[in-house]
Amino acid sequence: MSAVQLLPYSPRLFVNREQELQMLEERVQALKEGRDGHRVLILSGERGIGKTWLRSHFEHQLSQERIPVVRLDLKEYAGKDPAWAVADILQRVSIETGGPRERLGADLAEMSRTVFRHLQKFLQQPLVVIVDHVYESDWALLPLLEDYLLGPLAAERRVLLLLTGRGRLYPWKNPELSTLAVPLGKPELEPFDPLFTKDQLKRQAPSQAHRADEIYELTGGNPLANYLVAAYSLDQAVEGLLEPVPEERRRTVREYLEALCVLRAFDEERIPDMLATYYDNDSYRQWTYARSRRVREELIRWGLARWDAEQRGYVMDRIVRQLIERYLQTQKPELWRRLHQTAYQLYQQWANNYPATRERWLEEAEYHRQRLQEYGSLPSRSENISAADRRIL
Amino acid sequence: MASSTPALHQTPDSSGVPEWLRWAGFRFDPFGPLDAAADPHLSEYLVGHEVFARVWGDGISWVFAPAGGGKTALRISVMQTCWIGQETNRPFPIPYVPPFLAWGHARPSEEEHLMALTRSGARALFLAMAHRPHWFFRLDVSERQDIANLFQWNLSGPLSVYLNLCRQSRQISPLREVLDPTFVMRDPPDEVTLQQWCDELESALAFQPAPPPAERWAHLLAVLKMLGFPSVYILADGFDGAPETIDNPMMIVDCMRPLLHRAEKWAQDNVFLKAFLPTETFPLLAEQFPLLLSDHVAVIHWTPDLLAEIIRRRVYVASGGNFGSLDAVASPALRDVETALARSVMPLPREMLVLTRQVIEEHVRREGAEGLLTGEDVEAAILQYTQGNLLLTRTAR
Structure with a gap:
């Protein structure tokens, strides 16, 4: 068990998010009045950005207004057979909306029909359906869920659908779930500003509120990181951020993240060199592409990395990368320096070997050189970027 | 419950492309069906969302x-x-x-x-x-x-x-x-x-x-x-x-x-x-x-950017959201593969799909059904295209 305890939601500890709550309230009002408008909302953002708390606060408000809510957490179905999972979900929706408790049908199609037949009576009143951990879910589950529940629900005028999650956005077939869905945020939920960070700390970790500026500088206003850094050591804060990773994999995953955190983007070609340096073991350089891919896939699976179109590579979750790199920099500075040095050398080598993409790799090499320089760990003279290459940059 | 997604091994294709796609982490061939009606993933990789x-x-x-x-x-x-x-x-x-x-x-x-x-x-x-x-x-x-x-x-x-x-x-x-x-x-x-x-x-x-x-x-x-x-x-x-x-x-x-x-x-x-x-x-x-x-x-006006986006979107869907560009399966010597291809084709989606598939075919022909795409693969495919050797699409139109 991790020593870190995440703070459970409480209305009196909740701060900020007025804009998002106002938007939710407007949608609920439209639903109550039977007005048309966007009925599918998406709540996404980096680890710890406050999706769960905002969702909980919204649920709290709905309970005060006595608006029925069905909440489904897809995390509960991780690793389960997709058809079984959707059958179970349909069963739950049926029960919670006053439909039959059993014998919904022989297959998903029939179950879905039964649920929606009974739902029509329930929908004399508005209904809010919240689906948590959507984008972290197995892509074998989501098409079935779309066909038998979410797609038909999205067409119901008295249903507000809130999809929450982080990571890979799923390519829904249904326009109400994709093109016509409205993000809560710009387009993702944003970190707190310094004032809200201070407000948060006053409520959640009052003894550390005086450190608000220092904490904000480190976390960039990520609410979970704000709390973790205030309440725990940096090492433990990182553990807290990695809480979605099963305990038996957490240590290994953390090592991978530590090895890669200095990179602005990574891929299977870069993983072996970074692991070789991290573990101080050259055998990692012999890793096959397939083996590196398993590392990359695991980081994506836990929502800790994703493909980034701008970087043309995989990028780590912003706050996870930021805290882990700071941890290395302050607790294991020599390792941090060696990792940057490795990255610097790798990119220089690529810049020399690949003329067509030379500028891009030089730019990356320069980034690592500057990072090392900032902290007084310049690469050795032979590793410096040549004056000619500087001019390119 | 059977998925509507055709597995790669079900595609009768001796080009080696399905094997490479599998090696590269694709769940299905997103460049195969040129006939929209035959493509079960069509709605998932629609480009130009504002049009829809x-x-x-x-x-x-x-x-x-x-x-x-x-x-x-x-x-x-x-x-x-x-x-x-x-x-x-x-x-x-x-x-x-x-x-x-x-x-x-x-x-x-x-x-x-x-x-x-x-x-x-x-x-x-x-x-x-x-x-x-x-x-x-x-x-x-x-x-x-x-x-x-x-x-x-x-x-x-x-x-x-x-x-x-x-x-x-x-x-x-x-x-x-x-x-x-x-x-x-x-x-x-x-x-x-x-x-x-x-x-x-x-x-x-x-x-x-x-x-x-x-x-x-x-x-x-x-x-x-x-x-x-x-x-x-x-x-x-x-x-x-x-x-x-x-x-x-x-x-x-x-x-x-x-x-x-x-x-x-x-x-x-x-x-x-x-x-x-x-x-x-x-x-x-x-x-x-x-x-x-x-x-x-x-x-709909097909610009090179939009054509490149067609491929990126298909790559994203077919890789299960793991990556959104062929750059992920290309050598460090090659970046922005999609834009390079988009600038070389007639501005039509089908042309873009044909050329992209040709890149993979060139790779398989030169290096087998594994390995990262290279600049040579792209150059060879573009050469074939510009010399008019990719007759499939022209005949189909």
Whole structure:
């Protein structure tokens, strides 16, 4: 068990998010009045950005207004057979909306029909359906869920659908779930500003509120990181951020993240060199592409990395990368320096070997050189970027 | 429950491409099906989302694109979206491709249009109902009779012929083959339910004489309303499919004219014309029907950026969201593969798909079914393309 305890939601500890709550309230009002408008909302953002708390606060408000809510957490179905999972979900929706408790049908199609037949009576009143951990879910589950529940629900005028999650956005077939869905945020939920960070700390970790500026500088206003850094050591804060990773994999995953955190983007070609340096073991350089891919896939699976179109590579979750790199920099500075040095050398080598993409790799090499320089760990003279290459940059 | 996604090993392809795709982490071949109707993932990797958003929804809408520019793909995608779910709470789509061959000319009257529209609508409803017999089972006797008459009057052959086809094969696929091979709907019923539907539908038939076209059209709309569909989308496509219209935008406008005169009245009754037309018709229509074209107009103009996005989107979907560019499976010597390809092709999606697949074929030919894509693969594919050796797409058009 991790020593870190995440703070459970409480209305009196909740701060900020007025804009998002106002938007939710407007949608609920439209639903109550039977007005048309966007009925599918998406709540996404980096680890710890406050999706769960905002969702909980919204649920709290709905309970005060006595608006029925069905909440489904897809995390509960991780690793389960997709058809079984959707059958179970349909069963739950049926029960919670006053439909039959059993014998919904022989297959998903029939179950879905039964649920929606009974739902029509329930929908004399508005209904809010919240689906948590959507984008972290197995892509074998989501098409079935779309066909038998979410797609038909999205067409119901008295249903507000809130999809929450982080990571890979799923390519829904249904326009109400994709093109016509409205993000809560710009387009993702944003970190707190310094004032809200201070407000948060006053409520959640009052003894550390005086450190608000220092904490904000480190976390960039990520609410979970704000709390973790205030309440725990940096090492433990990182553990807290990695809480979605099963305990038996957490240590290994953390090592991978530590090895890669200095990179602005990574891929299977870069993983072996970074692991070789991290573990101080050259055998990692012999890793096959397939083996590196398993590392990359695991980081994506836990929502800790994703493909980034701008970087043309995989990028780590912003706050996870930021805290882990700071941890290395302050607790294991020599390792941090060696990792940057490795990255610097790798990119220089690529810049020399690949003329067509030379500028891009030089730019990356320069980034690592500057990072090392900032902290007084310049690469050795032979590793410096040549004056000619500087001019390119 | 079987997935609709064809596994890579099911594709009869000796090029080595499926093996490379599997090695690279793709769940299926996203560059294979050049025919939009045959692609089960079409709706997932639609590019130009704003275009779809303009087409979708209760309103008259217009999509203008060059030949081969994705009009039919978009039309099929709208149709597939209408068929999501088990119920009748979504719009009913009538795919309308004018039957120039049956007419023998390209200047149809309103009556000819209405007849053809009714036939298309009846065909779509017949196929949909074969997949969703519960829509029929819950009707009373007179409602069932309305449905049976609709089919009897408007399908190309007698209703019993189609029902027998269904009974003998005990499945729906032969019906699709005969009536509309592009029709896609999930969850066909089991044999027993299908048999029951055939029997009950046949027994509902009253053998009344067919009314005139305008009444048959009204009858179709009444039936759809009775079934609970909130609106009807007329998805008009293929107006440039006649020898007279293929290079003559004015002729296309003339051919559509009877529909255009009706469009506003239909909209008041929740019947919405959604037209997918060649770009050249846009100025003519805008001039002659300015009110109809005042809103919901999308002109698809394929820029290199948009073409590159086609490939990225397909890569994203086929890799299960793991990566969104071929850069992820390319050597560090190669970056922004999609843009390099997009700048080398004619600005049409199909051309882009053909060239992308050629890159993989070149790679497999040179290095086998593993390994990262290289600049040499891209250069060789572009060379093949520019020398005109990729005849597939040109022949297909």
